[in-house]
Amino acid sequence: MSDSYKNDSNGRKKHWAIWEILALLLLIGSVVATASAPLLDSFLVGVKPNEVLIRMYAEEAGGFEPSGIVLIQGVTVRLVLMSMDVTHSLVIPDFDFDSGPVHAGYRKVIEFTPDKVGTFMFYCNTICSSMHPFMNGVLDVIQG
């Protein structure tokens, strides 16, 4: 009985072990590769060096991410605003900046040049959950 598992009908030895090892390597390799996909976020999200990515969640789920950004006075950046769950917006009252509504699953890219130095607050200006009034972040503008 057990010979028939090792040899084929012509009595030649089956090379199952090689195929098993290949399959195992393929399995482990592809699973590890797939599972590490989240680590590639910063590459795959498609944000260029002069762009600043801000993801917006409802305050209960994290609010602005990051909630603190540092910019250099007089240097123009492109703010990439991405709503993650429901419609949000980003306003910086000290700079009269208002992104307008950004819908969940979409991004808005807006150029922004900070002309004053200091620490400023930014807010969500579209009611987005019961904790909406607490959804805010800090913008630091430093001298270049």
Next chain:
Amino acid sequence: MRNLKWHIVAVTIIALSLAGIYFSTHLFIPTSAQGAPRIIDVETKQFAFTPETIHITTGEEVIFRVTSTDITHGFYIDGFNIFTDVPPGETVEIGPVKFNDPGKIKIRCATLCGPLHPFMVADIVVEPNTPYYLFFAATIVVGIGSIVYLNKPRQSPALLKRLFDFEIDLLKIKKIGPLLKRVLQWRGIHFALLLPNLLIFVIVLASGFFGNPMGALNFSIAVVWILWFAAVEFMILFASRFWCTVCPLPAFGEWLARRRLAAVHEPKKWFSLKKVWPKSLDNIWIAALGFLGISLIIPWLVTRPVVSGLLFITLIVAALVLHLIYTERHFCLHVCPASAYIGYHASASLLAVRSRDKSICDKHIAKECVRGGPKGYGCPWKRYPGGLDWNNYCGQCFECLKACPLDNMTLKYRAVDKDIQAKTHTKTDEAWMGFIRFTLAVFYELVFFGPYFWIKDWGNMGITMGANLLSINLLTPTLQGFRNWLGWAVIVSSVALIIFPAVFFVFSWLAKRAAKDKENTSKNVFLAYSYSLAPYGLLLWIAFAITLVAVNWAYPMRAFSDPFGWGWNLLGTGNLAWRPFMSNYIPLIQAPIVFVGLVLAITSTHRIGLNLFKDQKKAFRGTAVMGALHTLMAIIFITLLMG
């Protein structure tokens, strides 16, 4: 041949007159509704429109004045190119919109507003609702027509015979057959099919636990509960348990127990305690009740990535543990809820693994299909493949095709009622699986695509947040929310477990009385008749799945490009806009599917009756009574869709 001609003539006349009546209803647009458009105030909130149903006269012009009481919503009407934002604190005027086509259509939220956003709908009934009256009448005609057709034994005309009474040996088809056989007998085929699916599954778990908390933008929800779910319903009909062939859930357990990925290993060297599965659990009660249990949390499961992630990991661990204790596919046979319903409906599938000549198998003592051999494992589903006449528990792993030294196993494409014809089945667990599935097909259409908010809210425990593993605390319900959910749980389980089975019992008891049958117990008649729900329930689920995909196809497409909902765009479909596909015509596609289900239910009932009573006249009387119930259920479903 004369007979056949009449059939074709009759079918053509019916089809033409239905189409004619349907389109003629569109011609009579009253011109009386002139003057200023009517203004209708609509209020939106997470996840409802108020009013829930709006009645409009055909030809009327309407301006919708829409406000939001919480966050930003959107406004879309089936069949109109209107996608308008409704920001909080503003009054948005939409229109004037002119409603020229009578019938029921839906207002849908067009701007992602939370987990239950895809199910935020309201009804617009454009009166007079002639399409509904027409399809209501058509349901009765189809139901009664099918019953009357069965009143005497009929020699099916050749065309019908080819359509409804065929059996094809797929491995004997010219050219394709031998190729298919080689593929299926290749030892690596199972692994090769599994691997891509397993990788998809890794993404499902990763996105479920760590991806975007909003289900519609998360692979684990958008692909699994829109695409996979719908695909499986179709797959059952055309390919039986093919999902089980490629399902990655039990793979880890099976590989570990066999200590092989693809090659055959001697059973005595398997890594398993090799315990015997307990007799008392040799049924699908765990799986059927598990399916109902999952239904109790369905509003969460299909909208919250973490809930799906946790369910899948639980199933994987359960499969692994059960493989190491009992060997073989006891997880699939007795525990997996998906396996239970796929198997239940698979008895009404077109595809089946069968022996070519059962007598050869019966005489063949070695029975590699059961005991295993050097070319293939013995049936991991603990069947005797050579004697299969019932699809339910054949997992389509194709091991018997590999193991059989006599080349007697094959794949058959056959008529949907072959299994029911083969013998009478009267298992309580399977019957209740059928009741649960059938009830939920109707119930889900009402809950998910009906306008009634309270019932969605009860099932959802009133929670407006999505969640992944890191924000799972957001799913903590309030006491009131939990109480409401208990109400939902009581409604769902009592309808599925008690009320519908009770109604079915009453009808089957009447059917037995009408058939003047003394041979069978009422219990057996009841259980046997319940199998007519296998094709019927499946087609209702297909009808349900069509809405889901036609309206929300954009979400899975986006998720393939952006599995974690983080803003990636791998394949270029990451920014697709949500655009329902022909959503105003969905009921017109669903209704014929319901009719096919109804016809199959009635013909299956008749087959079962013939097996039970062994007499055409008795069977017909039974069919007439059960057919009335089937027709009634179809009317209820059509009313949900169009009424």
